[in-house]
Amino acid sequence: MARITLQDIRHAYGPDPQREEDWALKKLTLELKDGGAYALLGPSGCGKTTLLNLISGLLAPTEGRILFDGTDITDASPEQRNIAQVFQFPVIYDTMTVYSNLAFPLRNRGIGEKEVDARVREIAHMLELDATLMKRASGLTADGKQKISLGRGLVRSDVNVIMFDEPLTVIDPHLKWVLRSKLKELHHRIRRTMIYVTHDQTEALTFAEQVVVMKDGQIVQIGTPIELFERPQHTFVGHFIGSPGMNVLPCEVKGGKAIFAGNNVPAFNAAAYKGNGKTLELGVRPEFVRFAGDGIPVDIVKVADAGRYRIVETRHQAHSIKLLVAEGAELPSGQARLHFDADHTQIYEDGWMVS
Numbered sequence: 171m172a173r174i175t176l177q178d179i180r181h182a183y184g185p186d187p188q189r190e191e192d193w194a195l196k197k198l199t200l201e202l203k204d205g206g207a208y209a210l211l212g213p214s215g216c217g218k219t220t221l222l223n224l225i226s227g228l229l230a231p232t233e234g235r236i237l238f239d240g241t242d243i244t245d246a247s248p249e250q251r252n253i254a255q256v257f258q259f260p261v262i263y264d265t266m267t268v269y270s271n272l273a274f275p276l277r278n279r280g281i282g283e284k285e286v287d288a289r290v291r292e293i294a295h296m297l298e299l300d301a302t303l304m305k306r307a308s309g310l311t312a313d314g315k316q317k318i319s320l321g322r323g324l325v326r327s328d329v330n331v332i333m334f335d336e337p338l339t340v341i342d343p344h345l346k347w348v349l350r351s352k353l354k355e356l357h358h359r360i361r362r363t364m365i366y367v368t369h370d371q372t373e374a375l376t377f378a379e380q381v382v383v384m385k386d387g388q389i390v391q392i393g394t395p396i397e398l399f400e401r402p403q404h405t406f407v408g409h410f411i412g413s414p415g416m417n418v419l420p421c422e423v424k425g426g427k428a429i430f431a432g433n434n435v436p437a438f439n440a441a442a443y444k445g446n447g448k449t450l451e452l453g454v455r456p457e458f459v460r461f462a463g464d465g466i467p468v469d470i471v472k473v474a475d476a477g478r479y480r481i482v483e484t485r486h487q488a489h490s491i492k493l494l495v496a497e498g499a500e501l502p503s504g505q506a507r508l509h510f511d512a513d514h515t516q517i518y519e520d521g522w523m524v525s
């Protein structure tokens with residue numbers, strides 16, 4: 171296991187990067203704790219795979235250093251870094267049995283058969299592969315084959331880090347949630363440093379203790395699922411995480427008070443605003459908006475059933491504001507007034523939360 175440090179890392183694929191957009195990964199410093207469960211989360215093209223490949227050694231950074239437990243491994247090969255990787259698609263030997271596939275990474279390192287057998291059976295049991303252990307891998311479904319890939323990634327106990335790159339893509343939707351929770355459980359049991367790359371917020375939030383949210387080659391926030399929900403440091407995090415995402419509304423701040431379309435809106439960090447950023451916005455998640463006797467006047471434009479609650483879309487002038495209302499709770503019709511929970515209403519300056 172290892173603590174992973176990325177020091178002033180930057181990466182460009184082309185030669186001679188000049189402009190900001192030439193960098194696939196903008197300058198970042200990041201420390202991943204020994205034994206932590208991390209997710210790299212962000213939309214396609216934000217730099218997740220680039221970051222993962224820099225850690226695994228498939229790519230050499232244009233700038234900066236990478237350390238494992240304080241030792242500089244920037245120039246070390248992927249083999250020297252001692253990493254296990256699970257990819258989007260199964261990487262297995264079709265002609266071998268499930269058992270031999272799982273045993274392979276261990277036998278390859280000269281581990282004794284007694285230990286091989288114990289590890290293989292333990293991992294197979296965790297992944298519910300016991301019944302198929304002596305079957306040929308070729309006979310398994312795509313789900314089953316990907317479980318073998320996961321098992322091969324998890325079976326060694328001497329790796330510095332286990333990396334998962336969108337590992338559940340080929341998994342049937344109904345099995346996805348089973349494996350998501352299984353991986354979390356596995357992390358609790360084996361406590362290896364794990365990095366999980368995904369663009370799916372549910373996967374990231376279920377698996378990780380710390381989620382690294384990325385956008386345009388930059389890290390916009392690192393936090394626990396609760397921190398990302400309660401205190402998005404950037405409007406992008408507010409939008410990207412949550413369903414529906416955070417309401418982001420234009421505002422002004424005067425004398426330490428936020429004003430949205432002529433309405434005073436208490437916001438927990440309004441008094442901290444001192445700058446003169448180009449864009450000022452307030453953010454409040456639909457979970458922290460409620461109907462009230464007085465407050466911002468709105469028209470109700472749409473109600474969508476989402477199971478245990480309804481998503482109500484309202485409009486104030488040209489601005490859409492969404493809120494969640496519990497199933498069975500009474501809904502006003504036509505017009506209503508909204509109250510934002512001040513502790514969960516925050517001001518953003520040029521996209522970043524004012525602090």
Ligand SMILES: Nc1ncnc2c1ncn2[C@@H]1O[C@H](COP(=O)(O)OP(=O)(O)OP(=O)(O)O)[C@@H](O)[C@H]1O
Nearest residue numbers: 183184194212213214215216217218219220221369
């Ligand atoms: N081999 C390459 N050569 C040139 N540019 C690349 C290369 N690989 C990635 N890029 C560019 O670097 C940026 C980051 O890509 P990266 O694959 O790291 O993003 P990602 O978040 O993993 O996306 P996805 O989820 O689609 O895999 C993108 O603009 C991409 O076009």
